[in-house]
Amino acid sequence: MAGRLTNWLKGQGEGGSGTAAPDDAVAQLRAAKEAAEAANEAKTRFLASVSHEIRSPLNAIYGYAQLLERNEGKDAVSAARVIRRSAEHLSHLVEGLLDISQVEGGALRLSREAIRFPEFLDQLIAMLELQAQAKGLALVLDRQEHLPEFVHADPKRLRQVLINLVANAIKFTDHGAVTLKVAYRNQLATFTVIDTGIGIAPEDTARIFAPFERVGGEAGERAGVGLGLAITQALVHIMGGEIRVESALGEGSRFTVRLMLSQPLAPPTDPAPEPGAVTGYLGRERWVVLIDDDPAHLAMVRGLLEPLGFQVRTASDGEGALALAAQVQPDLVLCDVMLVGESGWDVAARLRRRHGAALKIVMLSGEGPRSGGPLADGPANDTFIMKPFDFTVLLDVIAAQLGMEWVRAPGLSGTAAEAPGGAAPLPFTIAPRAAAHCAEIERLVRIGHVRAIEAEIDAIAALAPEAALLADRMRGALDSFDLKALASLAKAVQADAA
Known part of the structure; x- marks a missing residue:
């Protein structure tokens, strides 16, 4: 469409047509052409920006997955945690892109949670470490010696802001280091991302925060400039903070974010122990x-x-x-x-x-x-x-x-061999005669045949008066549907009989 409009307008300007279009019609067509070209350029910038946003967590997932596949991961559990956190961040980014209109309109709702501040920063660096290593860069966390253990924040949005800034610094740095410096005083947290990269020209420092804006020079040749910093600035402002940049061409950049992150009046109580797997x-x-x-x-x-x-x-x-x-x-x-x-x-x-x-x-x-x-x-x-x-x-x-x-599986709250009610295991004097019934109970527990289990417990109770206590305990476990404890009792009887 833009090409046809250009040819038509060119013909009108040269007087090639016998019928001249009115000036307002020509102006409208020229405006339509410019709008179409601008929309096409914006789409291209948007796709590049989306790529910029998703590559950081995707790179962590891809890199750690390769290490695990090659059996080179020194700590598979730590690798799995980084992969999971990166996937969570990727999911959050997708949601953020879908909600960009809310971000720009200031209608985004923030959560307020007590987060473990030092641990939060360590996880952030772990997520981006592979990306820095791939470019031969040092990724440094320079944090104040006595940071508060807990602060109130929206962890998802704070993580998004810091990852955007650090990943951006890595992208535009080819040699040297990227540093995340963190300070905290009087409820005010200051995050400074410092790089030794290509820097930004003075005339471009204001434009980099505009959506889809592409700066000139070497920075403009690298995909992804446009959406990341626009979202970052919007999020910082919604959180009541400020963001500023200091940079010079060839000398690196320094992005500083200041946010009020209050401390809880009292440390949050530890959550209840998670149940076993x-x-x-x-x-x-x-x-x-x-x-x-x-x-x-x-x-x-x-x-x-x-x-x-x-x-x-x-x-x-x-x-x-x-x-x-x-x-x-x-x-x-x-x-x-x-x-x-x-x-x-x-x-x-x-x-x-x-x-x-x-x-x-x-x-x-x-x-x-x-x-x-x-x-x-x-x-x-x-x-x-x-x-x-x-x-x-x-x-x-x-x-x-x-x-x-x-x-x-047994969790922190107890073990599989623990007797119901937390009591110590019984001395089973009836064990040799009850062992066969207990073996059958253990089998029936696996298939959940409750009536057959009741019959076997009744058979144990009928063996001798001293079996009544064991039978009662088994019935208590069955009545509360604690079949794991019931199986543990049955197994203990068989072990005593061996």
């Missing part, structure tokens, strides 16, 4: 059908559920899923919304018509629940989970939908 579930065997056209997603969810004892089958399209469901009669279906060909909503509706309300259907998608088809609480599905999701969220939803109870 889920290792299985109580009751009968459950069947799950996964529907997704992404093999990596199918493998990931399958790898989570199968070790817990689920029978998992997968399908990549609607027809395959319907045939599979008719064959195995699953308890639960996890269905993606965006499938090749047929919509996941349509597949869910067909499954519901064929299998009724007994089949639990959970939709998984990167799109919102109202992205097409029925509402999330409509008749086609039972609930909805947004991607990316935390495994614990998925497990909580599965337990709620199927009315299940998880079996967990």
Whole structure:
């Protein structure tokens, strides 16, 4: 369109047409041409800016995944934590891009949480360390000796601001170091990002905070200039702070952010100990059908559920899923919304018509629940989970939908061998005669056969009067549905009998 407008305007200017257009029509067409060209240029800048925003956490994920794949990671747990935090930040960035209108309009809502300040900074540096190392740069955290342990902040937005500034410094620095300097005094936190990079010309220092603005010189040749600093400035202002820059060409840059981060009046109480990791579930065997056209997603969810004892089958399209469901009669279906060909909503509706309300259907998608088809609480599905999701969220939803109870590894609150009620284990004088019944109880616990367990406990109680205390304790565990404790008692009796 812009090309045709240019040719037409050129012809009018040269008098090539026998009919001259009115001046206002020519002006309108010229304005339309300029608007089209500006929109096209803005789109190009926007795509470059999005690339700038996502590459930092993506690089951490990619780098640490390669280290783990090559078995070069010295600490796999630490690598996994960096990958998870980077993925969380990537998810937050996507949300931030979708909510850019809220940021610019000042309608963004901030959270106020007590965060562990030094730990927060250490995690930030760990997330960006690989990116700096890849360019041969030193990434330095220069923090005041006595920082407060806790401060109030919106951790997601503060992290976004600092990552934007540090990642930007790394991008525009080819030699030397990038330093994050942190000071704190009278509730005022000062973050200074210092680099030894290419610097910014004086005439460009005001323009760099404008959305989609590209500066001149070498900096303008590097993709990503435009959106990151605009979002950063908007977030800093929304948080009630200020941001300024000092720079000179060839001498590096210094970005300074000042924010009021108050300290809690008293240190936050430590959260309750987290329960142990889920290792299985109580009751009968459950069947799950996964529907997704992404093999990596199918493998990931399958790898989570199968070790817990689920029978998992997968399908990549609607027809395959319907045939599979008719064959195995699953308890639960996890269905993606965006499938090749047929919509996941349509597949869910067909499954519901064929299998009724007994089949639990959970939709998984990167799109919102109202992205097409029925509402999330409509008749086609039972609930909805947004991607990316935390495994614990998925497990909580599965337990709620199927009315299940998880079996967990021992946590900080006790051990598997601990007797119900915290009492010391009993001296089982009846152990040799009760061992066979206890072995059967241990087997029945794994399949959740409650009535058969009751029968075995009654058989133990009938062995001798001294078995009554053991039987009562087992009944107490069964009545509270603490099958893990029941299995531990049964195992202890067998060990005593050996």
